Amino acid sequence: MxxxxxxxxxxxxxxxxxxxxxxxxxxxxxxxxxxxxxxxxxxxxxxxxxxxxxxxxxxxxxxxxxxxxxxxxxxxxxxxxxxxxxxxxxxxxxxxxxxxxxxxxxxxxxxxxxxxxxxxxxxxxxxxxxxxxxxxxxxxxxxxxxxxxxxxxxxxxxxxxxxxxxxxxxxxxxxxxxDFVEQGRRAADQMAKALGDKGKVAILLGAPGNNVTTERTSGFKDRIKEVAPDIEITFEQTGEFAREKGQQVTEQLIQSNPDIDGIYAENDEMALGAVTALKGAGKKAGDVQIVSIDGTRGAVQAIADGWLVAVVESxxxxxxxxxxxxxxxxxxxxxxxxxxxxxxxxxxxxxxxxxxxxx
Incomplete structure (x- = not known):
């Protein structure tokens, strides 16, 4: 596209x-x-x-x-x-x-x-x-x-x-x-494709109190149910749309859900924070499939480097x-x-x- x-x-x-x-x-x-x-x-x-x-x-x-x-x-x-x-x-x-x-x-x-x-x-x-x-x-x-x-x-x-x-x-x-609902749906399609329609996924939620977080979440969840019912969402926590918070939450995620297969980050900053956490835990590019939303240069570079699967632009x-x-x-x-x-x-x-x- x-x-x-x-x-x-x-x-x-x-x-x-x-x-x-x-x-x-x-x-x-x-x-x-x-x-x-x-x-x-x-x-x-x-x-x-x-x-x-x-x-x-x-x-x-x-x-x-x-x-x-x-x-x-x-x-x-x-x-x-x-x-x-x-x-x-x-x-x-x-x-x-x-x-x-x-x-x-x-x-x-x-x-x-x-x-x-x-x-x-x-x-x-x-x-x-x-x-x-x-x-x-x-x-x-x-x-x-x-x-x-x-x-x-x-x-x-x-x-x-x-x-x-x-x-x-x-x-x-x-x-x-x-259309934030549609962004979530498109991210779900990318996640389903990356995981072969099955696996465990975590969501790094955006900041509470605004329609972007609500709609990107509902779009993703509803679409996953439609196209990949064997994908299980096992973890959800706000990363407040911030890189540092995304890293902290992912560090907690790795401890509580070491077998996680995919991460849906509701913006690129949280996704890049997740990458830092995964690197710190000794993970390699591709061990966890990450899909995010925004389209920042850092996130697009992370796709080229193998750490992210896809990014839906905003x-x-x-x-x-x-x-x-x-x-x-x-x-x-x-x-x-x-x-x-x-x-x-x-x-x-x-x-x-x-x-x-x-x-």
Missing amino acids: TLLTSRPGRVAALLAAVALVASGCAKGEETAAAPSGSSTQGGQVVRTPAADAGAGCTLDAFGAQRFDLRSAVVGFSQSEKEANPFRIAETKSIKDEAAKLGIANLKVTNAQSQFSKQISDVQQLIAQGARLLVIAPLNSDGWEPVLQQAAAKKVPIITIDRKINAAPCKDYLTFIGS NPRFGALAFETAQKFLDGAAIPEKVIISDREYDKANAESSLSEAY
Whole structure:
């Protein structure tokens, strides 16, 4: 599979061709690279809109006033420390696209993985006069104080990567991100293939309290039951999406389940932590089959080195698509409540040749 990750030359050309996916995209739809009926926006492939697409959210329906993105205060709230390659690439994409579009008043905050700080960060952005907010939420719940303040000033909110549990076109404008259930299903397919449909598997769960962890877990488990009922999930523990925690949990796993056959890590950082733990325990590449999600360069290199079997990408380059969506909204177009992108996969067949495309 291939994904068009190069950035388009002109945003104006993209705006003419954009076809945003509507809410209600069917779960389980095959995510292929630039499939027929999909559109490429901001370097990300957006899935075909559902046939029952609703009207979407317009400027009038939201109650906002039109403004010029280039001169307005725009706030971006990052949730986690930028030690994780996903977050580094995500923030860089927002900053780069803002600079490209001439957005002079971009204000960027980082919550350092503290939810209370992210809430106060966004409240401060609103107090500083932000007309648009792009938020990468740490948690899905607990956003009521922010949503109330934003609604009072009719500030549209675009969430990226993770969802917030609130009402679209009322509390926020739209969510842009991957189909996390489908990511889990695709990881399960890779695990079943690697294990020959039987064996014992551990899950390194992501951080609790957000939809990414919940959906990647349910997608994996449900798919394993469908395609490989002889695979037994014998261990589950959160690694909090962190490399160090993934290593610690895997060290515990090796002690309690020395006969483990596979590890499903819900992001690459935990997978790489697991590799460190396996090496420390004297394991060799291939002794334990590891499948993860993200698509970082370190994980793709680990496939080439034999330590990982496959990685399902979760594309973090949201900058162009986020600002394209905002501009369409300001121009009067109807924006769906979800903009779902398609992600590629890396495996032994393409890891070395695709390394430069990873982040």
